[in-house]
Amino acid sequence: MTDNYHVTQEEKGQRIDKYLSDKRDDLSRAQIQTWIKEGYIQVNESQTKANYKVQVDDLITLTEKEPEVLDIQPENIPLDIVYQDKDVVVVNKPKGMVVHPSPGHPNGTLVNALMYHIDDLSGIHDVVRPGIVHRIDRDTSGLLMVAKNDHAHQSLAKQLKDKTVKRSYVALVHGDIPHEYGTIDAPIGRDTKDRQRMTVVTGGKDAITHFEVLERIGQQYTLVKCVLETGRTHQIRVHMRYIGFPLVGDPKYGHRKTLATEGQALHAQEIGFHHPTTNEWLAFEVDPPKIFTETLENLRQSY
Secondary structure (H helix, E strand, O other): OEEEEEOOHHHOOOEHHHHHHHHOOOOOHHHHHHHHHOOOEEEOOEOOOOOOEOOOOOEEEEEOOOOOOOOOOOOOOOOOEEEEOOOEEEEEEOOOOOOOOEOOEOOOOHHHHHHHHOOOOOOOOOOOOOOEOOOOOOOOEEEEEEEOOHHHHHHHHHHHHOOOOEEEEEEEEEOOOOOOEEEEEOOEEEEOOEEEEEEEOOOOEOOEEEEEEEEEEOOOEEEEEEEEOOOOOOHHHHHHHHOOOOEOOOOOOOOOOOOOOOOOOEEEEEEEEEOOOOOOEEEEEOOOOHHHHHHHHHHHHHO
16 A cells, blocks of 8 residues: 655655654654665655655655564453454453563563454554554553454544544542643653653644543542543653643652552543444443552542
8 A cells, every 4th residue: 555645835844754653643753764764655756764854745655564474472361352343343451461562572462362362453554563553551451442454454543543533531640630621732752861751842743632520539639531632652641740640650650659550540441433344433431440440449438
């Protein structure tokens, strides 16, 4: 599959890797840089470099790399499948499970489990992530869409890009948020001082989170519902810290003194999308895991 893009006056001067990552939310800048080196991305039918700055009327051609044969072993790991048909699967990922294999997590991932339980998975964009259209962090629990074929993958990825997928989370944060509703519109990029962290930064990718207060627990904690308009890495965790209300239990962005919740108290509770084949609207909801609900109950009894 080949995509063509024409650079407009407003887009002039951007690095090509940033330009394409803004166009394609399903591709990381690192992946785009690799494809540029391998010749899958060209400017005006010629080879280019990742630091090339696009010019008005440039024709950017992106030819998708053919998926490679995977060397990921299926593993008989219990999986909570909320919904499944011939095109899509919706799973409730447990807290503590990594979504896909990586150098630090070669097995025991959601992908290993999916390859055991699901006969067919899509192979678009990234050979290490069959079927994976979007991710949630290891210690975030909750709902994920999985594509069983390339048509479904393309449809779900486009819905994410067009911001028509409904994704809402429940989060427990430190502090007493003074207003009932809010929108955080702050760009997110990698922290130059710590490459393992994301932060709000000028020139980062657009990131928008809407939140609603569900419950205040004393003056120390607030339970919120967060609705993603965009899906940046660690978005809710970064945005809530940015406004002064970091997530409980978050080892990367939270307080040093926090509650023992086995990682951030964040749960992907609701997801909704149009079925890739029938266009029917599908919506799903799952309750938070036991450690989340028990933490809430203990706090309520303390205040």
